[in-house]
Amino acid sequence: MLKVLIIDDEPWSRQVVKSLGAWEEHGMQVIGEAEDGIEGLELVEELHPEIVITDMRMPGLDGVELLERLKRQYPEVQIIVMSGYDDFVYLKQAIRSKAVEYLLKPVDRAELNNVLSECAKERERQRLTGSPLMLMDQPLMEHYLAYRQRIYEQLLALNKQAAREELEKLARELERSVPQHQLEAMIERTARDLLLLAGEAGKTSGGLAAADADTPDKLWPSFQAMAAGLGDHFSEIINLILEQRRNRIRLDLAEVEDYIGGHFQEPLSLEGIAAHFLVTKEHLSRAFKAATGETVLDRVTRLRMEKARELIAVRDMPIKDAAGLCGYEDLAYFYRVFKKHFGITPGELRNEK
Structure with a gap:
């Protein structure tokens, strides 16, 4: 069953969503509710839902910041956003790169279930060809996400050596943990995931610079070879960003x-x-x-x-x-x-x- 978490500061709104969703039909189960973004993140950490349904306007950690945190820390989570009419245009701009769908309040039964159906189909596609997380057990998934977050932080800090070191540590962890029969698929999926991560970091840190670096398109024979290749690629991205920043400063x-x-x-x-x-x-x-x-x-x-x-x-x-x-x-x-x-x-x- 796919686990679903609902985040909304209004209890009646959470209840409406629970009553409208055809959960069993889609192979899903609502496993928790949160009344704000902070509690929502805590439950994501604790319950590991595959799908999060969240409102945008909440006290404390609002929806925009919540989406950014989820995107960075839990990229495997699918997100469905709910919003009032007045927020819709802004919301569309704020979340277009991450959310599966955005629904206008009051939520329509048919629209909600159409989105849930799409989420279930996408999960099946990911299971077959997508994220490396789909092939990991829970302990390895948690370790991978921790390494992934540290790599992202070092890319944002433009620290080539630290990013390379985290890649090498991750490679050693995966070498120890991944069964031989999954090795090729895991290397391919992990490399793809980390390249996407680097692209996001490059856009955040340096605008167009990341797009100037040629993306490696190869299958490495081992995780250590992957770490070495990606380390070189990440260094190239960082060099381009640093060069671009210098250029912006000195070019009149x-x-x-x-x-x-x-x-x-x-x-x-x-x-x-x-x-x-x-x-x-x-x-x-x-x-x-x-x-x-x-x-x-x-x-x-x-x-x-x-x-x-x-x-x-x-x-x-x-x-x-x-x-x-x-x-x-x-x-x-x-x-x-x-x-x-x-x-x-x-x-x-x-x-x-």
Whole structure:
């Protein structure tokens, strides 16, 4: 039977949910009730429910913080959220990444049971292919979740060595505890779970940085090999986050624009400009495009073309000389860029005078 915990500060509301759910039909049992988030977390720790049904507005630890704690500490728990109409738009934004479903109060019998049915189906899918927790006995599950939480905390703290050490300790625990016939499945599931955990930590700590690291896609032969591979991957994520933070501090886009404006007639490249400002070319490219709507090279080209048009049409300079002064040593290439930018060749521009 799947164990269900109901959290709501109003006793009558808890009773309504209990009376509406077709629990036995879905293979479920309500094993506890809590009147606030703090008591709810204590019961999750004590009773290990697979499903939590919770209100959002409660005294003490409210629903938003409760969801965040559940997501971090008990990722295997499915969550169904109840909310009054006035909270619905905010609630949808706050919980979209975690809750199985959100129900408007007063709860409708059919909607509740549809959600319970989906929870039961998802549990069966997880049993077949999902979380490593599905293959663990209770003591090992508790140890795994404790290690998982410590790894997450070290990732948030950007502590590469400590995260690697916790991974290695977890690997030794799993090597001792997992039967040989489950080894391959457990390594695959554990690696997938920890990669998802690292992704969450990366988003929290460094925005886009975690997405820049290539995710390992392999099956390791042992837990120790998995720990070594994931340790390298986690270090890469942390390095990217630290680099991104340094870049945010030191990159002044107004200075970049001034630099381009003063040097566009010289040989310029994205790599060269990034090196001048001591940032990565990827960060420079993203930041400049976000701030100006242009890429760095588009800006360089636009300034060069505007200058070339002035030299040719206004100052009547020979085309070859104008190209050289605008940073183009290859005259044929200059013609191609000019035609693409203005729709006419330098010669046609001169003839229009």
